[in-house]
Amino acid sequence: MNDKNIHSDPLNDFEKDLFGKGKINWEKSEADVWNELQGKMDKNPAKEVHIRNNWVQWAAAAVVLLILGFGAVISSWQKTIECRPGEHLVAALPDGSSVDLNAASKLVYNPLKWKWERKLKFVGEGFFNVEKGSTFTVESNNGTTQVLGTSFNIYAREENYRVTCLTGKVQVTSPGNEKVILLPQNHVELEAGKLVVTKLFESEKAISWKQNYFYFAGRPLKEVIDEIERQYAVTIKLDPELNNRNFGSNFSKQHSVEDVLDFVCKPMNLKFEKQANNIYIVTAES
Structure with missing residues (x-):
């Protein structure tokens, strides 16, 4: 007799004894196990929503930072037009207004904000020809001039500040917040901190430098x-x-x-x- 034919694996005999006697007696029913697994699966979407909410918050924060950064760029952007000694030049502004600049004069403005804020900083002497529109403001160390649409001359050098109105109407404000309104042929000069107005001024003399x-x-x-x-x-x-x-x-x-x-x-x-x-x-x- 071939011994190999009657060879028996002890492990197989153990499995037959264990599993051949019927089903295993589980501590929990199949339904209980399934319900427990289903409950664990139902909890996973909450974690996904939490992550998604964080992503939305991060994206919103990035958009806010981008807007703030863009706003800072718009606010800080400046264009400078400078006339050197020995020269005269005409500066064209975005709205069609123009400024004839005398020698050694300079103006600075923000071209990105110009459409809704016509404002510039100025030093030197210049003849302004302003197109009608929103308030046009010229700021200098010793005073501020505001108009809607007019022509005027400003002399703003060191402690001197003089404004001559040629057409339209001009409001001039001193550093002490004193205000005067100039009409054509009116001239105002800052003297000892006070605005002194001269009427029937020979306004053409104020812009003779252009010739x-x-x-x-x-x-x-x-x-x-x-x-x-x-x-x-x-x-x-x-x-x-x-x-x-x-x-x-x-x-x-x-x-x-x-x-x-x-x-x-x-x-x-x-x-x-x-x-x-x-x-x-x-x-x-x-």
């Missing part, structure tokens, strides 16, 4: 010398003791800088000397 002609009626000599520096792009050293001497006359830029200096100095018993290229000194006659 390279310069009027001075009892202005400090330093102001005259500073204007000559700007128009000719030179350096003129003025004896400080002469700063507040008054000068009253006019000159045209068609003459050379030395001809103009001679014209200014002679009637005031002053002299000028050329120290180097484009550098002059003005002193009193000895």
Whole structure:
């Protein structure tokens, strides 16, 4: 007899003894087990919703940050137009308004906000021709000018602030919040912190610089010398003791800088000397 034919695996015999006697007696019924598994499965969607809610919150926060960032860019964006010494230029603004800039003048504005806020910062001298529309505001260190549609000239250099209205109506506000309304041929000047208005002013003289002609009626000599520096792009050293001497006359830029200096100095018993290229000194006659 072949022993291999009657070979029996002890493990198989154990399985027959265990499983051949019928079903296993479970501690829980099949229905109970299924219900318990189903309950665990039902809990999973809550975790998914929680994750989805977090994602929505993160996305909303990202959108808010993007909007705030874009708003910051719009608010901080600035365009600068600068006229160098010895030059004149015309600045065109987004609404069709224009500014004739005198030498050594500058304006700064936000082109992205211009459609709903016509406002700019200005230093120097300029003739403004403003298109009708929303309030147009020009801010300078020593005052603010507001209009709707008009033309006017602003002189805003150092402590000086002067506004001349040519057409329309202009409101000027001082640093102390004093306000005046200017009509055509009205002129206002800031003196000792107060706005002093002159009516029936020869407004054409205020913009004569556009034709390279310069009027001075009892202005400090330093102001005259500073204007000559700007128009000719030179350096003129003025004896400080002469700063507040008054000068009253006019000159045209068609003459050379030395001809103009001679014209200014002679009637005031002053002299000028050329120290180097484009550098002059003005002193009193000895």
